[in-house]
Amino acid sequence: MTITRRKVLKSLAGAAAVAAAAPLSSFAKGSDDIVIGSLHDLSGGLDILGKPMQDAMQLAVQEINDAGGLLGKKVSIVTMDPQSNMQLYAQYAQQMALKDKVTALFGGITSASREVIRPVMKRFNALYFYNTQYEGGVCDRNTFCTGQTPAQNVDKLVPYVTKRWGKKIYILAADYNYGHITTDWIKKYAGQVDATVIGADFFPLDVNQFGPTIQKIQAAKPDMVISVLVGGAHMAFYRQWAAAGMNKKIPMASTTFNNGNEHIVLSKDESDGIVTAFSYFESINSPINKGFVDRWHKKYGADYPYIGELAAATYQGVHLWAMGVKKAGSLDRMKMIQALETGISFDGPSGKVTIDPVTHHCVLDIQIAECKDKKWKILESYKQQKPVDTAAVCNLSKTPNENKQFVIKI
Incomplete structure (x- = not known):
């Protein structure tokens, strides 16, 4: 990597x-x-x-x-x-x-x-x-x-993905205040649409091995994973997730994916289909x-x-x-x-x-977008949040x- x-x-x-x-x-x-x-x-x-x-x-x-x-x-x-x-x-x-x-x-x-x-x-x-x-x-x-802040992007992302994919969410997050507090916001917005967070795991920024966690997610059988991972080491998760074939079975959203050009560094197969919400996309x-x-x-x-x-x-x-x-x-x-x-x-x-x-x-303004062929397709837009x-x-x-x-x- x-x-x-x-x-x-x-x-x-x-x-x-x-x-x-x-x-x-x-x-x-x-x-x-x-x-x-x-x-x-x-x-x-x-x-x-x-x-x-x-x-x-x-x-x-x-x-x-x-x-x-x-x-x-x-x-x-x-x-x-x-x-x-x-x-x-x-x-x-x-x-x-x-x-x-x-x-x-x-x-x-x-x-x-x-x-x-x-x-x-x-x-x-x-x-x-x-x-x-x-x-x-x-x-x-x-x-x-x-x-x-979460009221601007997480508030839009969670209702969109739960309507599209289902009500059971598994969260992976960076182990510092952003990861923990954003996880709490996801739980809040999930509750507002009758969705449930069935698991949440937190990882220090230098962790790059996610095999046991992927096994836990397989056993939990969520409708989706929401990633709140941060930085270069955590990029390994997306590779290991795809290598296990999980990207074909369980969809993924993220509050952070794209901030570090992850979709460029990763292969098309590893990044296609991930949905996120930001104010800016190059597209x-x-x-x-x-x-x-x-x-x-x-x-x-x-x-x-x-x-x-x-x-x-x-x-x-x-x-x-x-x-x-x-x-x-x-x-x-x-x-x-x-x-x-x-x-x-x-x-x-x-x-x-x-x-x-x-x-x-x-x-x-906030945009919801999906990664496809290393580019971002804007799905929905919300003005002046x-x-x-x-x-x-x-x-x-x-x-x-x-x-x-x-x-x-x-």
């Missing part, structure tokens, strides 16, 4: 491995530049997710600079590779805030990494953008979340998305494997930040926050994306000094 993954990902621009403390950037930093930080895994087990996010930042900043920059200045990126290591996330976030003086930091993939970065950015007064789908509940005026048929895809391939090459959800969310996050700077007319942190809280919208590749002032999350799960626990208009991640009662 490692060799195949490397062959696929070697065409991803900005994907070079880095020395532990060395900043990288395609945008040389001038003394008068507006500096933003990129803290994404470019090596380690989550590099299949982090590299496209870094590429998305570079494209967005290039577009901003080509359009004249911000406030009469160019934007430059300081990039560091935390190597999927929480200690390095903390070290580099502090370095970016104190030494590099970043105006805003874009980074983090897992919720654990977010919760390392977030307090550092708040303490040192630098804006933080988290551009990954997650379990919801972050309530922090200094943080903006551009990815989906969205709109002029804005077609232009985005064309610009991406012009920059990174026609052989770039696939532009996925995390790349689009990061690209849109950078542009939303830039719109906030323009509206504020200033790099003052509070002025930028207040500008972003006016309900700024960006017409991006995923559709219209609007910052919700109350939660600092985004209102997004609100982050109602986080809105149930977070109101920054009333409590602007809130600073925590709530565990939403499910």
